[in-house]
Amino acid sequence: MAEMVETVCGPVPVEQLGKTLIHEHFLFGYPGFQGDVTRGTFREDESLRVAVEAAEKMKRHGIQTVVDPTPNDCGRNPAFLRRVAEETGLNIICATGYYYEGEGAPPYFQFRRLLGTAEDDIYDMFMAELTEGIADTGIKAGVIKLASSKGRITEYEKMFFRAAARAQKETGAVIITHTQEGTMGPEQAAYLLEHGADPKKIVIGHMCGNTDPDYHRKTLAYGVYIAFDRFGIQGMVGAPTDEERVRTLLALLRDGYEKQIMLSHDTVNVWLGRPFTLPEPFAEMMKNWHVEHLFVNIIPALKNEGIRDEVLEQMFIGNPAALFSA
Helix, strand or coil, X not given: CCCEEEECCEEEEHHHCCCEECCCEEEECCCCXXXXXXXXXXXXXXXXXXXXXXXXXXXXXXXXXXXXXXCHHHCCCHHHHHHHHHHHCCEEEEEEECCCCCCCCCHHHXXXXXXXXXXXXXXXXXXXXXXXXXXXXXXXXXXXEEECECCECCHHHHHHHHHHXXXXXXXXXXXXXXXXXXXCHHHHHHHHHHCCCCHHHEEECCXXXXXXXXXXXXXXXXXXXXXXXXXXXXXXXXXXXXXXXXXXXXXXXXXXXXXXXXXXXXXXXXEXXXXXXXXXXXXXXXXXXXXXHHHHHHHHHHHHCCCCHHHHHHHHHXXXXXXXXX
């Protein structure tokens, strides 16, 4: 029987994932957007138009599957994602999980921590959304999203890591993480494995925030996947330049790590809450943060450095398939 992967339109065989972007957001909002309803009204039809346009751009470059790991507290909307998938034919995989303490919504589970139930509640949430469905949508999460702070995994965040390792042992779910400003990649991997998680089903995300190849090698030594998934984000949230990312990625590919690396942009295609405009100089630095950047700019640069098509296919096709079938 073929291994199946949960998408927002139901399970699909792993073989049908095809070329995959491992980390993009169709909708995202920092917690608090829910209260700015007068100026920040969610206009679903307009948002759908923008999301469908982004999906069609991805498809033009052969993308068949997108993992949207938007945390529950940052506007995750599986029913909206299903509309995007139905209109475009794109496979979209959504998540269950919460954002890191500094930019997430910690009071809810911090309160439950005082009651002594938080970690079991988080585990129950993960299990319900992975196996039963999210709210009344009937849509099951396909991955667990975790996140840690800059330079540490807080006690609050550790509850989610432990609950995720426990849920993964029960379900085989893939875990995808957020690392903040190029820190805690090895520590995340070590903590998850300490609690029984399977390294073959873990993607340590945003690793391209760090330009030291030894940091990456230390993380890769745990047997996990890593994601260079923020191409286009420069000068903000502690991000390096794309040129630095490419140099670091080339060093790892020349060391033969292509079977443990995936690529993406971490784009936000619709921001929840009121609109905003990036001030200069950030607007200029961020001009390539869009869903075609890898294909228009980064892949040609990699090919110019001698990276073969087979290596690119491994990162975009082979590794996601292996991740979801492990």
